[in-house]
Amino acid sequence: MAGRIIVVTSGKGGVGKTTFTANVGYALADKGYRVLLIDGDVGLRNLDVLLGLERRVIYNIMDVITGRTELQKALVKDKRVPGNLFLLPTSQTRFKEDIPEEAFVNIVKDARDKMKFDFILIDSPAGIEYGFRLAARPAEEAIIVTIPEITAIRDADRVIGLLDNFGIEKRSLVVNRVDVAQVKDGNVLSPQDIAEELSIKLLGIVPMDSIVTEATNEGKPVVVIENERGKKSLAGKGFVSIADRIVDDNAPLWDPIKEYVPSSGGLLGFFKNLLGGSGR
């Protein structure tokens, strides 16, 4: 089977696209797939930082386009999953418009066909302008990342509409940064409701979790931190289950809201609830 080219996009910025790409890419590589992550946010390079690879970047996509180096030499290897996870960094100094669509498409397809990647995830920049179009152009599938806020969801809907123009029919939704207790209390939109409004398949749910901040701070995917500590996390569970569902359409959706039990249960929790506390 040919490798799958997936664009990760959102419309609105700051919803966790790049964090998602880094973590789910890592989870896929950890499962044994060959994964290439492409930073599509030209001028605002971040994916290398989230993976802790910023000091190992030598060449970037512009060097490949201008012929300064070969694609293979521009890829940064993630040694934590040897042979499985690679990053193609973007340029920090150029403008998005410096990358011609055709050259970009050729690089992505070459990577898939000649270097035998199973998954290529393209991290799209925020917005719906050239950078987004560039990232979407070579993709055959799209993952839309949003958070449970109406502004972000509205932007996600705009992007979904635009994906029609690219002929990208296979698309699914990830709801990131979900405060599970607040959904339970009816203060935050549920991921299922969001997917229904957007008429899109719900791929997965990532609960709000402080481990994601630590992961960013340390340049380690959440799964790596979990392994170091020997302890699973909610966000980690979200990312890994999404990786499972990318690989297998029929893998079950992990729903942290269904599993949620208020942490202060028992008699104390009863009194807290009685006094109108959220039960956390």
Add this chain to the structure above:
Amino acid sequence: MSWWKSIWRNKQKKSADIAKERLHVMLLHQRGLLSKQDLENMEKDLIEVLSKYLDINPGEIEFEIKKVDDKYQAISFIIPVVSRK
């Protein structure tokens, strides 16, 4: 909207439900299924017709659009009546 009415209308409504309703209308506008202009014109027409029979306050009209099922949406207008003409 006066405070007592907002309390009455939102008594049972959770914040997420309000977000869902607002989002639903925003997406209908965005997808071009029901433009803001159409909705405003509809309201104006309704006011004209109803004003023949009732004394109403146009500033207090509210509407709701809800999904009935996958195929149908329902629009309801809430038009406070001041008095009979």
